[in-house]
Amino acid sequence: MRAVQYRTIGSGPEVVDVPTPEPGPGEVRLRVTAAGLCHSDWFVMDLPEEQYAYGLPLTLGHEGAGVVDALGDGVSGVAVGDAVAVYGPWGCGLCHACARGAENYCPRAAGLGIAPPGLGAPGALAEYLIVDDVRHLVPLGDLDPVASVSLTDAGLTPYHAIVSSLDALPAGSTAVVIGAGGLGHVGIQVLRAITGARVVALDISDEKLDLAREVGAHEVLRSDESAVEAIRSMTGGVGAQAVFDFVGAPPTLEISRRTVALDGVVQIVGIGGGVLPTGFFSTPFGASVRAPYWGTRTEFMEVLDLARTGAVHVEVERYGMDQAVEAYRRLHAGEVRGRAVVVPGE
Template identity: 55%
Template sequence: MKAIQYTAFGTRPKVVEVDRPSPGPGQVLLRITASGLCHSDEFVMSMPEEGYPYPMPMTLGHEPAGIVEELGEGAVGVSVGDAVIVYGCWGCGVCETCADGSENLCLTGMVSPGLGVDGAMAEYMVVDSVRHLVPIGDLDPVRAASLTDAALTPYQAIKKVLPRLVGGSTTVVIGAGGLGHVAIQLLRELTPTRVVALDIGQEKLDFAKENGAHEALTSDASAAATIKELTGGRGATVVLDFVGADVTGELAVACAGVGSAIVVVGAGLGGVKVGLTSAPYDISVQTSLWGRRKELLELVEMAKRGQIKIHTTTYSIDDGEKAYDDMHAGRITGRAVVVP
């Protein structure tokens, strides 16, 4: 079968031929119907060889949608032919955080398809357990695949600060791309907050407005001052940073108000520096990693009701290398999805 793999350090992904996998006891074989690309893939491919934690080569793709093709011995709870998406946080299932449903925070170490085991950029993939499958019914798999990360990640980040997002509040979204444009939709659907999106380039600013942002500003040195003006000098109530670089961390602090919250979601190898005299008083800063399976179930129901819609650009698996090149170059609006 065809697969898109990271095959050697310092190289780009390649379309290769590999053997079709078979499910072991308790596992499930999926015929992949759609697989979303993510900047986390770029992060993995930028890691140095020394200390690299994953197998090589490795099939990429941690946003899978598929059809149940075959059940391993003892696998129950789904049937051949079921349409599903895959919850990507594969924890041990027995530690304290897994017992609480937070496999994304597994204390013994989490792996994911495409981030530790072979993923969904292929015609077939093996899922380790039925508990990581979420039925989608008649949802379009191209739209549904990226619910697993592009929607789940901002959804959890927003739920962390939801009590703050009351009438009269302002939320700044830094980065209106694959995750950010879904965050804007979720904020509009779940809260009365005013949403201000920050990004670079008129096309991305227009895209943010199309997805519900009340304001869309160029992410530059003047953005924080503009936000202070919009809020009568108070600053943002919440800042969601979907980039995670040092420069966006500085911008987040500059936009924030007294008693505000910053949530860092992006894996841009940077962060937020705060101190008593270098940030608004009583500010809180936290990170947010992926989300819980229960939250993915909630998002599926929202998608079925038309409350969120992920903007996608599709590629065939033969064009998978181009898809990754387009993402790397910033040519993707929303989410890129490979359709085998």
């Protein structure tokens, strides 16, 4: 089968031929119908050798959807032909976190060598994908896999961050979204769907600010020094009750620090390398700073339910397998509108 792999430290992705995997006991094989690309893939590929810990060669792709193709011994609950999406942050399945569906916070996974697909385990950017357990499959129903696959991360991650901040976002509150790209443009829609907040979107790209308006932002601002004063002005000097930083770079974290309100919350979702100091002489009294990771299985089901109602959608650029390297180049250059999705059959 063909797959998109990272094979050499310091090099980019490659399209290669590899053996088609067979499911072992308890495993499920999917014929992949769609696989999403993510900036975190480039984060992994940009790591120096001494920091890289994902194994080589690595089949990329932690956003996956497919049709059940083969079942390992002992598998029940799904049937060949079922259309499913893959819940990515795999845990041990036995601890307190996993028991409540929060496998994204499993404390045992790393020690047991359990890794998400595309981030240690072979990923979805291939014609076939092995999923370790049926609990990591969620029915897609009549949802289009190409339109929906990015919800496995670009939908779930902002949803998780926003749900954990709901107490800060009653009617009349203000939420700031920094970065209106792949995750941010979905975060804006989630905020509009489940909160009463006024949504202010920031970006350095006019095209992404246009996208932010299209998907429901009440206000859009350039992500620069002027944004702080503008947000303070529109909130009567109070600031934003919640700031969702989908970039995570030092300049955007500084905007987050200076715009969050007293007793507000900053959610650092992006992995742009910034660090935000907190304390009496940095962040406002009562403000919390959180670095959320992915989301729970229950939250993933809720995101798909929002998509079914039309409340949330992902702007998608579609590519064939042979175009995957170019798709990654465009992603790295900031040229993708929304998310890039590879369709292996094309």
